[in-house]
Amino acid sequence: MAGVTRQRPRRRSRRRRSAARRVTVASVYKEGYQQGYKQGVTAGRESFDTLFDGTSIIIPTYNKRDYLKLCIESIARHTDLPYEIIVIDNASTDGTAEYLQSISGQIRYRVLEQNHGFAGAVNQGLMMAKGSTILLLNNDTLVTPRWLDNMLQCLNSDSRIGMVGPVTNYISGEQRIDVPYESVDDMLPFAEAFNQCDPAKWQRTDRITGFCLLFRRELLERTGYFDEGYVVGNYEDDDYNIRVRLQGFELALARDTFIHHYGSISMKALGDQFMAVNNENERYFMAKWGNPHALVYEAREAALRMGDASAGWPPNGETGFYPSFVFVKGLGDTVYWISEGQRHPVAGTVQVPVIHLSQLELKRWPVGAQVAAVEAESTWRLVPAEPLTGTSALASAPDGTLYYVESGIRRRVASLHAAQAWGLLDKPQAVFPPETLMSLPEGLPVIAPIRVVQRL
The missing domain is CATH 3.90.550.10 (Spore Coat Polysaccharide Biosynthesis Protein SpsA; Chain A)
Structure with missing residues (x-):
C-alpha cells in the first residue's frame, strides 16, 4: 500500500547473542561441576576404606x-x-x-x-x-x-x-x-x-x-x-x-x-x-x-602367665593395656562404659572423668548393650572391701607401687602420669591388706592413652 513503510523484524545484535551463549555455557558448566563434585564425594566415601x-x-x-x-x-x-x-x-x-x-x-x-x-x-x-x-x-x-x-x-x-x-x-x-x-x-x-x-x-x-x-x-x-x-x-x-x-x-x-x-x-x-x-x-x-624396658619385660612375663607371649598379643592390640571400668568417648558425643571387653553406650549424663580416645582406639572394643549413667557411675565410685569380679579399684603396695585391681586381677600402673591420664586418681582408693593385694594374679600393666587431635 502507498505511504506504508514496512519494517524488518529487529535482530538481536551479535554482542547480545554472544552474551546469551556465555550465560548458557556458564550455567551448564556450573551445573555439571556441581554434579561432578557430588559424584566425586560419593565415590570418595564409598572407596574410603579401599586399600x-x-x-x-x-x-x-x-x-x-x-x-x-x-x-x-x-x-x-x-x-x-x-x-x-x-x-x-x-x-x-x-x-x-x-x-x-x-x-x-x-x-x-x-x-x-x-x-x-x-x-x-x-x-x-x-x-x-x-x-x-x-x-x-x-x-x-x-x-x-x-x-x-x-x-x-x-x-x-x-x-x-x-x-x-x-x-x-x-x-x-x-x-x-x-x-x-x-x-x-x-x-x-x-x-x-x-x-x-x-x-x-x-x-x-x-x-x-x-x-x-x-x-x-x-x-x-x-x-x-x-x-x-x-x-x-x-x-x-x-x-x-x-x-x-x-x-x-x-x-x-x-x-x-x-x-x-x-x-x-x-x-x-x-x-x-x-x-x-x-x-x-x-x-x-x-x-x-618411667622404666619402659622393665615394663616391656613385665608385659611379656604377664603374657606368658596368661598362656600367650606371641607377637601381636593381646588380641585387641594396645587396648589390652588400657583399664576396664572407665568412661571414654571418641569424636562424637556418645560416652561409652568399658566393661567385659566391650564399649557400652551410656544413657544419661556422666559426672566423673571421661577419657578422650581416637576413633582407631575406640573401634577395637565391640559395641555392647546400653547402660544407664547412674548405674555405671555407681560401679566406678564403688570401693570394694575385697577384689571381686565386676569391680575395680586403685590400690597401693607397701613400696608405693600403684596397682589397678580389676575383677580380681592386679595390674601395675605404669606411672603416676598413666593414673592421672585415666582419671584413676579421682576414684576412691581401696585399702587391701598387702598380702591380699600381692597374692592376686598379675595381669598386663596399665599404660597411659596417647594425646591425639583427629583432623579428618
Whole structure:
C-alpha cells in the first residue's frame, strides 16, 4: 500500500547473542561441576576404606621445600614397587604449598593451617594412607636403589617383626654407619654397591629412629597413632617403639639398606629452642613410662602367665593395656562404659572423668548393650572391701607401687602420669591388706592413652 513503510523484524545484535551463549555455557558448566563434585564425594566415601597392595610413604615437612623436592625425586627414581606419596605440610612459609600444588597429580598432600609438630603431621598422614604397608620418611633424606625392596623383604621375613629401619650416615644409635663419601654426588655409587639384599645382615634391636620407619597396616590398627603430647619433635618415635614392643613385636635393622640423611634439618632450624623442646619431650617420656624396658619385660612375663607371649598379643592390640571400668568417648558425643571387653553406650549424663580416645582406639572394643549413667557411675565410685569380679579399684603396695585391681586381677600402673591420664586418681582408693593385694594374679600393666587431635 502507498505511504506504508514496512519494517524488518529487529535482530538481536551479535554482542547480545554472544552474551546469551556465555550465560548458557556458564550455567551448564556450573551445573555439571556441581554434579561432578557430588559424584566425586560419593565415590570418595564409598572407596574410603579401599586399600592397595603397596606402600604409603608419609613425609611430614616444614619449611624445607628444596630438601623435600630432592627427597620426592629420589623416591621416583629409585622405587619400582607400588607406592603412594603423602606429604603433610606443617604450615610452611617458604613456598612448599605451591610446590605441592604443582605436583598434585603425582602425590597426595595436605597443607595444615598451623604447625602440629612431627607427631601431628605423621598422624594426619596415617589417617590418609591407603597402603597395606606404611613408611614414615623424613623430608631431609635421599632414598637409594633397592631401598624399599630390601626393607620389605626384612619386614615380611618374620611375622614377629613389627617395624624395620635402614642404616644411614647421620643419626643417633645403632643405625649410623661410617661412609666413604664426602659429597652427596658420590653417595649413589656407594649406596648401589651397599644395597645388596642379605638376610645375614638383618639385626634385632630395641630402638629404631623415626627418620625412616616401615611397618604393616595391621600394626597401625593394633597400636594406633603417634602421641601428640611430644611437642615439635623428638621422643615420639621412642614412644612408639615401646608401644610396639609391649605387644611382643620385635624391631629389626635392615643393615643391607642404606639411605642418605642430611640430618635433623627441621630440628636444627629451632636454634636455641632445640634444647628446651628436647628437654620438655624427655620429661614427658619419662613421666609417661618411667622404666619402659622393665615394663616391656613385665608385659611379656604377664603374657606368658596368661598362656600367650606371641607377637601381636593381646588380641585387641594396645587396648589390652588400657583399664576396664572407665568412661571414654571418641569424636562424637556418645560416652561409652568399658566393661567385659566391650564399649557400652551410656544413657544419661556422666559426672566423673571421661577419657578422650581416637576413633582407631575406640573401634577395637565391640559395641555392647546400653547402660544407664547412674548405674555405671555407681560401679566406678564403688570401693570394694575385697577384689571381686565386676569391680575395680586403685590400690597401693607397701613400696608405693600403684596397682589397678580389676575383677580380681592386679595390674601395675605404669606411672603416676598413666593414673592421672585415666582419671584413676579421682576414684576412691581401696585399702587391701598387702598380702591380699600381692597374692592376686598379675595381669598386663596399665599404660597411659596417647594425646591425639583427629583432623579428618
